Amino acid sequence: MTSEQALQHVPDIDIALHRARIEEAEQRMRRSGWRGRMPQRGHLILMPLSIIMVLPFVWMVLTSFMTNSEINRIPPTILPHHLYTGGYSSVLASSDFPYWFLNSLIVSGTAVLAQLVLCSLAGYAFARIQFRGSTVMLILLLATALIPFQLTVIPTFLIFHRLGLINTLGALIVPQLTSALGIYLMYSFFQSFPRELEEAGRIDGCSRIQVFWKIVLPLARPALAALGIITFIYAWNDLFWPLIAITSSHTFTVQVGLTTFQGEHETQWPSVMAGTVLTTAPVLLVFLVGQRRFVQAITGAVKG
Amino acid sequence: MAAIPDEATIARDANRRIRRSGNLAGWAFAGPSVFIVLGLSFIPMFWAGYLSLTNSDLVSGGHFIGLANYAALRSDPMLRQAFTNTLLLAVLYLPIGLAAGLGVAIMLNQKIKLIGFYRTCFLVPFVASAAAEGLLFGFIFDPDFGIVNAGLNAVGLPRQGFLQDPSEALVVLAIVYFWTQFGFNIVIYLAALQDIPKEVLEAASIDGAGKWSTFWHVVVPTIRPVTIFLLVWSLIDVFQFFDLVYTTTKGGPLNSTLTLVYYIWELAFNFFTAGYGAAVAYVLFFTSLIVTIAALVYGRRNRVAL
Numbered sequence: 001m002t003s004e005q006a007l008q009h010v011p012d013i014d015i016a017l018h019r020a021r022i023e024e025a026e027q028r029m030r031r032s033g034w035r036g037r038m039p040q041r042g043h044l045i046l047m048p049l050s051i052i053m054v055l056p057f058v059w060m061v062l063t064s065f066m067t068n069s070e071i072n073r074i075p076p077t078i079l080p081h082h083l084y085t086g087g088y089s090s091v092l093a094s095s096d097f098p099y100w101f102l103n104s105l106i107v108s109g110t111a112v113l114a115q116l117v118l119c120s121l122a123g124y125a126f127a128r129i130q131f132r133g134s135t136v137m138l139i140l141l142l143a144t145a146l147i148p149f150q151l152t153v154i155p156t157f158l159i160f161h162r163l164g165l166i167n168t169l170g171a172l173i174v175p176q177l178t179s180a181l182g183i184y185l186m187y188s189f190f191q192s193f194p195r196e197l198e199e200a201g202r203i204d205g206c207s208r209i210q211v212f213w214k215i216v217l218p219l220a221r222p223a224l225a226a227l228g229i230i231t232f233i234y235a236w237n238d239l240f241w242p243l244i245a246i247t248s249s250h251t252f253t254v255q256v257g258l259t260t261f262q263g264e265h266e267t268q269w270p271s272v273m274a275g276t277v278l279t280t281a282p283v284l285l286v287f288l289v290g291q292r293r294f295v296q297a298i299t300g301a302v303k304g
Numbered sequence: 305m306a307a308i309p310d311e312a313t314i315a316r317d318a319n320r321r322i323r324r325s326g327n328l329a330g331w332a333f334a335g336p337s338v339f340i341v342l343g344l345s346f347i348p349m350f351w352a353g354y355l356s357l358t359n360s361d362l363v364s365g366g367h368f369i370g371l372a373n374y375a376a377l378r379s380d381p382m383l384r385q386a387f388t389n390t391l392l393l394a395v396l397y398l399p400i401g402l403a404a405g406l407g408v409a410i411m412l413n414q415k416i417k418l419i420g421f422y423r424t425c426f427l428v429p430f431v432a433s434a435a436a437e438g439l440l441f442g443f444i445f446d447p448d449f450g451i452v453n454a455g456l457n458a459v460g461l462p463r464q465g466f467l468q469d470p471s472e473a474l475v476v477l478a479i480v481y482f483w484t485q486f487g488f489n490i491v492i493y494l495a496a497l498q499d500i501p502k503e504v505l506e507a508a509s510i511d512g513a514g515k516w517s518t519f520w521h522v523v524v525p526t527i528r529p530v531t532i533f534l535l536v537w538s539l540i541d542v543f544q545f546f547d548l549v550y551t552t553t554k555g556g557p558l559n560s561t562l563t564l565v566y567y568i569w570e571l572a573f574n575f576f577t578a579g580y581g582a583a584v585a586y587v588l589f590f591t592s593l594i595v596t597i598a599a600l601v602y603g604r605r606n607r608v609a610l
Contacts, residue, residue: 022510042411043418049408050425053483057428059451060440076454122337131330137338144345146596148544150565151589152348154355154362154572154582159348175344178337203314208329237433239547240565244573255435259551262439269443276436287431291424294431298488299495 057280064088064273071269087270088278096249097275100257105282107169107253108235111176115231116224118178123186124212128198138187144180149240157244171245172253176235182227185297189223190216226297229290233283254279356583361576373583383584385559386567389474393563394542396478397485402534404482405489406527412490413497423494426487434484438551441480442467467553470560477548477561484548485541489534496530497523532603536596543592564588 063071067084070077091097125131126138156175157166165171197219201211217224239255246252249260258279261272287294309317356373360366377383408426412419429437444450445466453463467473500523508522524531546565549555555562555570568588571581 040416042414042416046408046411046416046418046422050422053425053486054428056437056440056444056483057432059444063443072449075458076449076451118337118340122334125330125333129326129330129333131327131334134330134334137334137342140346141338141341144341146593147345147349148540148589148592150544150546150568151352151585152345153568154578154585155348155351156344157362157573158351159344174340178340180341183337183341199315212333233431237435239433239435239550240569243550244569255433258435258439262442262551269449272439273443276439280432280436283431283433284428287427288424291427295423295427295491299491 060273060276060280064270064277066270068268068270084270087268087272087274090268090271091274091278095257095261095271095275096252097254097257097278099250100252100254101278103169103172103251104236104253104255107172107176108232110173111235112228112231114173114177115179115182116228119182119227120186120217120220120224121212122178122183123188124190124216126183126187127190127193128195129208141180141183153241153244156241160245166245167247167251169251172238172242175241176231176238179231182231185227185230185300186220186223188300189220193219222293222296225290226293226300229286229294230297232286233294236283352582352585355579356586358579359577360579360582362572362578363576366579369579373580374587376580377583377587382559382562382567386562386564389560389562390543390545390564392474393478393481393545394539396475397481397542398535398538401482401485401489401538402531405486405534406493406531408486408490409493409497410523412494423487423491426490428487429484430487432484434547435551437480437484438548441476442552445476467561468557470558473553473557473561477552480548480552481542481545485538489538492530492534493527496527500526529603532599536599539595539599540592543588 062078062080064087065083065085066077066080067086070080070084126134160166160171160174163170165174193216197215198211201215202208206214237255238253239259242253242256243259246256249257252260254275258275261268261275355366357368357370358366359369359372412422416422445452447453447463447465447468450466452466456463465472466476504522504526505518508518513521544565545563546569549561549563549566550569553561555566564584565588568581568585571584572578
């Protein structure tokens with residue numbers, strides 16, 4: 001019996017009943033809010049909540065332009081009387097902040113460049129090239145995600161101490177040159193990537209590195225952007241390892257330098273807040289520009 | 305007379321050539337990454353295992369002392385305190401962090417305007433550095449000049465010690481931590497909700513399910529793998545809680561915010577008892593490993609049951 005015949009056997013009254021049930025269900029769905037007619041009332045909760053989320057940063061920027069006496073006033077000043085830039089000039093002129101900023105730029109920039117190259121090379125190899133030991137190595141790489149850094153940090157310090165890299169930017173750069181997460185991101189990207197183009201390139205006589213460089217990498221731009229953004233934010237924000245590996249002020253990163261403000265500048269809140277603003281600005285800038293890729297990367301890493 | 309090779313033969317030859325050159329090329333491509341990642345994780349992991357059996361002071365190697373470190377940590381009041389604080393932090397943060405993340409994700413999953421604006425606002429605290437945020441909240445919760453106490457004062461409530469009060473400091477840190485992680489939970493849940501097929505929700509509705517029963521019997525079970533992922537991720541992250549403590553309370557007042565990783569850092573790099581620090585780190589490692597594996601096994605079982 002075909003479906004058309006089956007339909008003819010159903011009495012009209014049943015069809016009417018069925019339609020009514022669908023109609024009722026649709027109404028219920030609209031009411032239930034899963035695909036509601038009035039989702040806009042969510043703004044009543046979302047708007048205050050999202051303002052609370054950014055308010056501390058607004059406060060940070062405002063206080064960075066206040067004088068110390070404005071900050072210490074009771075009740076506190078909300079809007080600075082005029083744009084006082086003394087906090088910024090004292091941070092830039094009378095602390096090592098410019099060095100820290102430059103060091104952070106060097107470390108994060110090198111990390112981004114190195115991971116773009118090394119992680120995409122490794123991710124491509126695991127996704128495309130059949131080589132001896134590839135499965136075992138991939139499993140071992142992914143297993144490192146289970147090893148927390150606080151377990152390995154003491155021997156890592158001893159390794160870099162023996163290499164003579166403690167207190168140099170090298171100690172900060174080497175561990176960031178590549179990462180298991182980055183390799184995994186590129187690996188899953190290349191797995192979902194059409195093979196035909198590469199095969200065509202190979203048959204046309206390109207070497208493997210030529211195929212990778214001229215065909216694969218240009219098409220991998222979205223994944224590379226995501227990897228670059230994540231790497232930059234992570235490297236820029238890192239505190240734990242730089243705190244351990246670096247002891248002299250000229251080699252600090254911004255994050256480590258910022259923590260030294262706590263004691264000595266205790267009462268100099270304008271300088272502290274100016275330093276915090278300058279430290280936060282680069283990551284926020286990168287995040288705002290590449291937000292879509294950033295969200296794709298963190299949700300993609302979960303789904304994979 | 306040699307036949308001109310047809311396309312299939314050329315392709316087969318090319319494939320054979322690819323396979324033969326695979327070993328060399330594969331290792332040339334993946335080698336540097338494998339060397340660095342494995343070298344900086346497995347070697348230190350085993351080295352830490354050896355260190356935990358010595359009385360190393362970080363500078364010198366120390367002597368082999370067997371399991372003495374592990375015996376000592378059983379009766380270490382500081383370790384107990386750090387463990388309690390870390391667990392308390394997890395208990396304070398996890399249920400609210402996940403539930404609130406799911407709640408906001410559900411609101412954003414409707415056809416709501418300004419979704420990009422909201423997502424940006426919620427993610428900003430997740431992206432900014434914990435060091436900057438620690439300093440910022442040290443200022444906001446400052447007992448004397450802080451804006452929060454000024455607000456309490458204005459509405460006639462008594463001033464609080466916040467981060468300087470042993471009974472409040474950990475709660476304040478949990479709140480700040482919630483603020484930093486909220487956006488991440490939202491984004492992950494939102495992606496999971498968007499993946500639920502429309503047909504599933506429609507089917508539930510046709511079967512007569514209302515708002516709440518759809519939520520409990522359809523949405524929650526469907527996104528359970530994501531919940532388990534967030535649970536494991538958050539637990540591991542809480543176990544590694546360091547930056548916010550370092551930039552606000554330094555474990556004080558009266559050790560009320562001493563966390564496990566802060567204690568390990570103090571042991572190894574402040575007190576120079578690296579051997580003992582490594583033993584504490586190993587205990588933490590096995591604890592979080594067991595929790596992770598248990599959650600993954602539980603998650604897999606549930607997925608099969610679905």
